[in-house]
Amino acid sequence: MGTMYVVQEDAFLGKLDERLQIKHQGERLADIPLLKLQGVVVLGRATVSPSVVDVLLERNIPLSFLTRYGKYRGRLEPEVTRNIFVRRGQWTAAGDTETALMAVRGFVRGKLKNYRSLLQRKQRDSDRLDVTGAISQLEGAIAALAKTPTIAQLRGYEGAGSAAYFGVFNQLLQGTPFEFTHRNRRPPKDPVNSLLSLGYALLRHDVQSALNIVGFDPYLGYLHTERYGRPSLALDVMEEFRPLVVDAMVLSLLKKPNGLGLGDFEQEPLNGAVSLTEDGLKRFLRAYEEKKQSKFKHPVMGRKCTYQEAFEIQGRLLAKFLMGEIESYPPLVLR
Numbered sequence: 001m002g003t004m005y006v007v008q009e010d011a012f013l014g015k016l017d018e019r020l021q022i023k024h025q026g027e028r029l030a031d032i033p034l035l036k037l038q039g040v041v042v043l044g045r046a047t048v049s050p051s052v053v054d055v056l057l058e059r060n061i062p063l064s065f066l067t068r069y070g071k072y073r074g075r076l077e078p079e080v081t082r083n084i085f086v087r088r089g090q091w092t093a094a095g096d097t098e099t100a101l102m103a104v105r106g107f108v109r110g111k112l113k114n115y116r117s118l119l120q121r122k123q124r125d126s127d128r129l130d131v132t133g134a135i136s137q138l139e140g141a142i143a144a145l146a147k148t149p150t151i152a153q154l155r156g157y158e159g160a161g162s163a164a165y166f167g168v169f170n171q172l173l174q175g176t177p178f179e180f181t182h183r184n185r186r187p188p189k190d191p192v193n194s195l196l197s198l199g200y201a202l203l204r205h206d207v208q209s210a211l212n213i214v215g216f217d218p219y220l221g222y223l224h225t226e227r228y229g230r231p232s233l234a235l236d237v238m239e240e241f242r243p244l245v246v247d248a249m250v251l252s253l254l255k256k257p258n259g260l261g262l263g264d265f266e267q268e269p270l271n272g273a274v275s276l277t278e279d280g281l282k283r284f285l286r287a288y289e290e291k292k293q294s295k296f297k298h299p300v301m302g303r304k305c306t307y308q309e310a311f312e313i314q315g316r317l318l319a320k321f322l323m324g325e326i327e328s329y330p331p332l333v334l335r
Contacts, residue, residue: 002292002308003039003206004032005285006046007068007278013040015051037061038308039209041202043281044068062212064205068275071186072201075208083215089322090216090233096151099322100222103236103329104151107223110240110331112142112161117335118243119165122172129171137164155223158239165243176254177262187273191265192250194274195284199246200238202288207241208234210311214319237314240331245307249291253284260284300330 004020006013012023020037022030034055040063042048048063056063056076063076093099116138119131141161148154170180173192180192188194208231211218221232223239253259264280267273276284292308301313314332321329 002036002289003041003202004030004037005289006040006042007044007281007285008046009044011042011046013042013046013048013052015049015055020052020055034059034061039205040064041066041205060213062205062209066198066201066205068281071197072204075205077212085323086215086319087217089319089324090220093222093322094220101149101151101154103318103321104154104223105145105148106329106331107236107239108154108158108161109142109145110333111158111242112138112145113331113333114240114243115161115165116142117333118247119168119172126174128174131168131171134164134168137161151222158223172251173254178254187268187271189272189274191260191262191274192254194265194276195250195253195260196246198276198284199250199288200242202285203238203241203246204231204234206292206308207238207311207315210315211237213312214315216315216319237311237318240314240333241307241311244332244334245291246288249287253287296334299333 004022006022008022008024008029010024011029014021014023015034016031018034020030020032020034020040021028039061040056042063042065044067053063053076055061065073065075067073093103116135119135119138123129123131123135138161141157141164144157145154148157166180166183169192173180178192180190183196184190184193185197188197208218211234216233218231218234220226221234221236223236224230224232226232260276260280260283264277264283265274266277268275275281293306295304295306297303298305298310298313300317305313310332317326318329320326
């Protein structure tokens, strides 16, 4: 099962014995064994019974609330793990330190290399695609990372690499009725941005849950600056996973014959926000869960794992680096 997504507006989440039930107007929509549950995400409005809150906290199952557009609203957090040594290493590295610089260098390198790999794969698969310019820009940014002396400059290379990548993202949509001009959010104003924003919100939920398991304070990061209520470390670690999980899945869904079409989206007349229809949302969530459970060979661990497992693996590798057990943080980079 993994993560359960509640998409029915005004649903009720209740507990019966060892099962979590979702009901709407007296009708039972789902009945899931708690044993199989790793997380709960509510998109829209829902009522959660006190017994559900109690059992989720008891079993360390995170509950996140998002709008239908993917905007993060809040989260029910289980108790932070007792591994004070991880958090001590995390806090010791905070600020303008060599350890923080090395961590940020790893986050940015992982993201940009995975951007480059995705574009290279698409370039090989299509004779009509020409993204060599963006690939060259990414290679230039990647090459400069090793000699970059400050976190601020690393942020600049991360921004330049992302601009090059999204500058050719519309080409990746060839053969579909969709268009992409630039990233927009809060709220997203077109179908592609609505999928990316929703996917990144779900990815944040999963990465933050993994960091909680490892023992981190998810609100103290290095690449993303400190801001009240922002889980900066979760945003740091999820950078390398954006192209691997969300971008790859979104492109696949939009290009598949049985994927998503223009009819699977609707637009709010007042603010122009674009979101998925109920049926489209269910298919998107199913595709995201399938992507999380797909397997690959982890380049550091040397064994097969799922992306769901990789979130925690990367968290544990980061913890080892911050506690001085390994010399550098190895981001997840796949070809």
